[in-house]
Amino acid sequence: MSGIRTARMLLATVCAVAVSTIYAAQPMLAHIGRDVGIATSEWGWVIAAGQVGYLIGLIGLVPLGDVIDRRRLIALHLVLCAAGTLVTASATGAAVLVAGLAATGLFAVVVQTAVAFAADLSAPAERGRSLGVVTSGVVVGILGARVVAGILTDLWGWRAVYLALAAMLVALAVAVLTRLPAEARMSRRTYGAVIGSLVRMFAVPFFVSRGVIAFFLFASFGTLWSGLALPLEAGPWHLDATQVGLFGIAGLAGALGAARAGWWADNGRASRVTGAALVVLALSWIAAGQATWSIWLVIIGVIFLDFAVQAVHVSNQSLLTEAFPERTSSAIGGYMVFYSLGSVLGATATTAVYAAAGWAGCAVLGASFALCGLLTWALSRPMAERPAKLDALPAT
Template sequence: MTDHCEALTPRAAAGTGGGPADVLSRGVVLLFAVACGTAVANVYFAQPLLVTVGHDLAMSPALVGGIVTLTHVGYGLGLFLLVPLGDVTDRRRLVVAQLLLLVVALATVATAHTAAVLLAGMAAMGLLAVVTQTLVAFAAALAPPARRGRVVGLVTSGVVTGILLARTAAGVLADLAGWRSVYLASAALTVLLALVLHRVLPRHTGAPPTTLRYGQLLRSTVTLFARERLLRLRALLGLLIFAAFSTLWSSIALPLSEAPLSLSHTAIGAWGLVGAAGALAAVAAGRLNDRGLSQRTTGIALALLAASWLPLAFTRSSLWALAVGVILLDLAVQAVHVTNQTLIHALHPDAGSRLIGGYMVFYSIGSATGAIAATSLYSAAGWGAVCTLGAAISCLAFALWALTRSATPDPAATPTA
């Protein structure tokens, strides 16, 4: 138990040669954002390619559905099994090693000629794509407390942009050179990023040595949830907001592809560009957190999330209404997401990887739940029912915040926090 407590004690995450600001220039933060977006995009590339991949490898509909499922299962396992390693190992080496292994998984997918090899590659790719969260925790650890919200916001904007643009990029590349080119291009870019990060990232980040063995490390993640009420509340908020996010993005292609809109696959994928505009709010949310306004930011964002479903309900009759709804929803989700990560990392900076990895497990649960519920509900009751579900989830998140805000005062991500 002594080991557990020692590993959870808050300490400064400064570099050995000086403060965090010495190594975390704006250029390095942007590099973190690009690397995060590139890594997480791999999880979403397959969604517009499923029919083509299934036809190419003569896969049954059930096996084709398993592509997305196994990728997300691998990602969920990686959040729990790999991300916590950032608290006990050199994060620079861990990031580079994960990126190089990710290249191997991507090459396996790109060259697969049987369903079994493809599915194994997809699972491994999902497992290793959690390097995204290792990078988020790394950036948060390097950032001085007064700038942590802004740094997390900028890095998270890269994550969201990668998620939203993955479908668009995959569709364009597949049209130009086939579906395998998507994963070959990603493998090449990942190799380049691994080389650049190996050269740019600091060798030592001030992460304290720990005597925790791997099993103890995983158990301490559970211990953190048992001890920290703020972590439990923010994780539950994360589950709800990403359930709402997934409710929209997993089902929006259905009404857009049907009459009266009947948009092409390219046009549908382009809506990710609209969502990316809303994701830029992540940076602004980070700045508000640095000013000690995390509770106010959360409340306003959750109110916008609930309101976004009103214009979204008019998607079939107005693409302008859809654009407004998409921007509001993505703005709100990313504002809450950045606030969540900033606050929970401040609880125990020395356990930042475990905190963010454990939090993101709830993100995965929410995303999977929203996707399954939305697609099932659409087939049974139509787009109006999907919007009602999204609004209900959003209102539940707002109610949770309203009921608990007095019991969780603003820790404020400032130097005194």
């Protein structure tokens, strides 16, 4: 049991650091944009570059976890992700910056390989709890990166953030090779067959319904975290990068929600938790939308929003690993395609909406995404409450 706990914590740390490489840019956006010479109206693409790379990696790299030893695969992707962060740190122009961020995002999909590995290392009765713990690492990375990145930016500049991430990624690669068990793959499936299996999942209604919920879920999440710095750095607050980054501490409450959601999933409540959390997500925007006059309401909104997002995310992944027990890497990778697309939509739409309608317009946008996710859940609820094991689908 202690070995499983050690593996969970190491994989959670891998997730935290790897996902930080994508989200660290958000509190530093103005600093990066001005330093590299990117127009304010195009700052959203700094965030989107990593998400686009992530999307490509979800389709092309994560399914490798169903074919080869995931311990070695995780270590390799950590090293390559470190190389991408070094390119980003050295960028003096927009082209190199975007290329570095895209490469970083491409190999940051090690997060999903780690999540699938954690699920497969666990007994079926504890799979939800393992997913909750490892996904908590994702939350810590997404939100903690904002806090640390803001502080380091004010002390030593934004490039120091990516240099620190590169060092941590390499150290984790060594830890993974020495501390995690090797996998003995019995399947003779080829990479092409696994990719074909992933493509066919997109014709399965249950899989698509979970994915569409994730699309709207992370579009709403991206709306908050891609745009929140804009009203906080403007009047009447005029907060600096460190102060904006500290709002990530409020969001860390979502990590507690993620771990608890895994326990609920192990007890058969994943679908009900999803619906209730989507309601909370929509309502959280009432408070989060008050950034122009109340810091405390924003903090309340951030806490509830991140709790809701992670509760839905863990519940979805638990249902998918139950339905596709022999293809967990492909199922989670395919599901995260919807996540990535939603994040890109949130990042790019928010800056445009803010320019046109201010933070109030962004709040309406984020709440609308949440309500669309709730509608999808309501329409697909019968499937979610009786998820069949779908690995027996024909290969052709």
